[in-house]
Amino acid sequence: MTAGITPDAEVIGERGEHLYFALRNPKVVIGLTVVTALLLLGVFGPFFVSADPNEYIGPKSTAPSGEYWLGTTYFGQDVFAQFVHGLRSSYVVGGLGGGIAFVIGLSVGFTAGYRGGIVDELLNMLTNVVLVLPALAVLIVISSYLEVRGVIAQGIIIGLFSWPWVARAVRAQSLTLRNRDYVDLARLTGKRAPQIILKEIMPNMASYLLMTVILLFGGAILFAAMLDFIGLGPTDAVSLGTMMQQSMAWSSLHLGLWWWFVPPGMAITAIVGSLYITNVGLDEVFNPKLREM
Amino acid sequence: MLELENVWKSYRVGALGSKRLTAVRDVSFAIAPGEVLSVVGESGSGKTTIGKMVLQLISVTNGSIRLNGEDITAARHSRRKAYYRRVQGVFQDPFSSYNPIFKADRVLETVRESFFPESKRSEWDGKVERTLLSVGLDPGAVLRKYPHQLSGGQLQRMLIARALLLDIEVLVADEIISMLDASTRIDVLNLLGGLKQRGLGVLFITHDLSLANYISERVIIMRHGAVVEMGATGKVFGDPRHPYSRNLLASVPQLHRKWSDAPTELEALEPDGDRDIAPPPLREVDEDHWAAIGP
Ligand SMILES: Nc1ncnc2c1ncn2[C@@H]1O[C@H](COP(=O)(O)OP(=O)(O)OP(=O)(O)O)[C@@H](O)[C@H]1O
Ligand SMILES: [Mg+2]
Numbered sequence: 001m002t003a004g005i006t007p008d009a010e011v012i013g014e015r016g017e018h019l020y021f022a023l024r025n026p027k028v029v030i031g032l033t034v035v036t037a038l039l040l041l042g043v044f045g046p047f048f049v050s051a052d053p054n055e056y057i058g059p060k061s062t063a064p065s066g067e068y069w070l071g072t073t074y075f076g077q078d079v080f081a082q083f084v085h086g087l088r089s090s091y092v093v094g095g096l097g098g099g100i101a102f103v104i105g106l107s108v109g110f111t112a113g114y115r116g117g118i119v120d121e122l123l124n125m126l127t128n129v130v131l132v133l134p135a136l137a138v139l140i141v142i143s144s145y146l147e148v149r150g151v152i153a154q155g156i157i158i159g160l161f162s163w164p165w166v167a168r169a170v171r172a173q174s175l176t177l178r179n180r181d182y183v184d185l186a187r188l189t190g191k192r193a194p195q196i197i198l199k200e201i202m203p204n205m206a207s208y209l210l211m212t213v214i215l216l217f218g219g220a221i222l223f224a225a226m227l228d229f230i231g232l233g234p235t236d237a238v239s240l241g242t243m244m245q246q247s248m249a250w251s252s253l254h255l256g257l258w259w260w261f262v263p264p265g266m267a268i269t270a271i272v273g274s275l276y277i278t279n280v281g282l283d284e285v286f287n288p289k290l291r292e293m
Numbered sequence: 294m295l296e297l298e299n300v301w302k303s304y305r306v307g308a309l310g311s312k313r314l315t316a317v318r319d320v321s322f323a324i325a326p327g328e329v330l331s332v333v334g335e336s337g338s339g340k341t342t343i344g345k346m347v348l349q350l351i352s353v354t355n356g357s358i359r360l361n362g363e364d365i366t367a368a369r370h371s372r373r374k375a376y377y378r379r380v381q382g383v384f385q386d387p388f389s390s391y392n393p394i395f396k397a398d399r400v401l402e403t404v405r406e407s408f409f410p411e412s413k414r415s416e417w418d419g420k421v422e423r424t425l426l427s428v429g430l431d432p433g434a435v436l437r438k439y440p441h442q443l444s445g446g447q448l449q450r451m452l453i454a455r456a457l458l459l460d461i462e463v464l465v466a467d468e469i470i471s472m473l474d475a476s477t478r479i480d481v482l483n484l485l486g487g488l489k490q491r492g493l494g495v496l497f498i499t500h501d502l503s504l505a506n507y508i509s510e511r512v513i514i515m516r517h518g519a520v521v522e523m524g525a526t527g528k529v530f531g532d533p534r535h536p537y538s539r540n541l542l543a544s545v546p547q548l549h550r551k552w553s554d555a556p557t558e559l560e561a562l563e564p565d566g567d568r569d570i571a572p573p574p575l576r577e578v579d580e581d582h583w584a585a586i587g588p
Binding site for chain 1: 305308310345370373374377381382384385386389390392394395404406407408
């Protein structure tokens, strides 16, 4: 009967403490700094460069210089301009894809876990179907079907396919949490299901949900880069993935145009890597057992 | 005041609700104001299920539950909320009854949020203080604390206080003291005794016969989801008619008897049969004393 009491009890009164440890955890600090720095570059950078990053503005294939910070492409496009626009696209895809997956995953997971019964079984079936769908194959089909592909469409498609693991985890957690007596007590206070989920169940999962958001965000960026790289990226915009794809298509590696593919490759690695590092750091913050002494 | 009439409960179990488990079978009883009614019986006999149905936390499969003549089964949310002003519950595990990440007095605050949004802060705080005092708690010692900083007894009292903030008529107390130590137990039990003097009806669910005997006017003995015997506490415990009741009473460990003494002889009982057919009917064997035995 007493089982299950202690794990929760550990959490108590640690909210301020969490922030304290988070700001002192080097992984969290480094990770967030890198992600934020690149975000700022993506948000504000485009205002200082040409609005059309595909414009042919200068000499072809020049190395980085004072005038063209990251050099120019084989066609004479400004790589820096493409880079900051690409950063922006990547963040948009990450935010949109991750956000959509988060919302769907949470709604499905909480509904299934809280309602239980037949609703749960149907939603669980749906989750498993989407989970085993070869997402990449489906995305390739959808993406090649769309004539004009934008960053937004890409984000939405990615979001629609990456929610199942969130739904499963949220369902499993709310299945246990809804059997706590405080949920019954909230019902005896006249609270409705959405309020109970929001105010009684979700706060108990806050750390987990935060980490989920981060992983979904990073996952969406990586997935988008992969689609871009195999030529299914946005047709009307530049992204980090399409930059790499273009540079490979025009054999920049052989021509020695390293400034064309290194910046986008590094940026994707840095963003996704930093997000994962942040996550590991947050794990240490939320699990005191992992904290380094 | 609160009446159950031929109440049945079947849980759906198995894939897509393919099977049924009948947990409560044809139970009828009533609680009068100022009365403590104990429900006793072995584990799995359906006691908690009855409490949850009375609290409308789970649906009633068949039959009806009435409060002052008004049928409350399948009530909609607004009516249910009105019902909770009059009927409240306290559960077994004090630590599970509080959300561990919030302060314990939040259970009192949510009552204000839901039922008394218009009440003035100072008035409400005064009411909370008086109610806490009335359940034997020192407001200064229990307010603004996290659940893990309070004892099980304090937590259970605070839940009783929470119920008393509403003008309840019926309190469902499901094993509320089984996780407390013996001396705290008797305090909380006496607190329940005080409630009946205020005219509350208490549905006291327990598997401890001596507690039932101590506190209640009337008692119900359940087995396999059905009532086997019920009536005035003195009669049921003093002159048990059903073999199961006799076994139950014989198995209560006594303070001055040791395991090594001669073992108690238990009577043979009927096995659990088809739960979907009506259980043997109760027969009045004495005034306010019914048992499910043949004539
Ligand atoms: N949500 C549920 N779904 C399916 N079966 C359930 C559910 N809750 C209870 N049961 C079953 O109903 C029967 C009665 O359970 P209940 O909890 O009412 O027993 P109880 O008398 O309170 O037992 P205890 O003394 O152990 O608390 C048990 O067989 C139990 O397995
Ligand atoms: Mg029980």
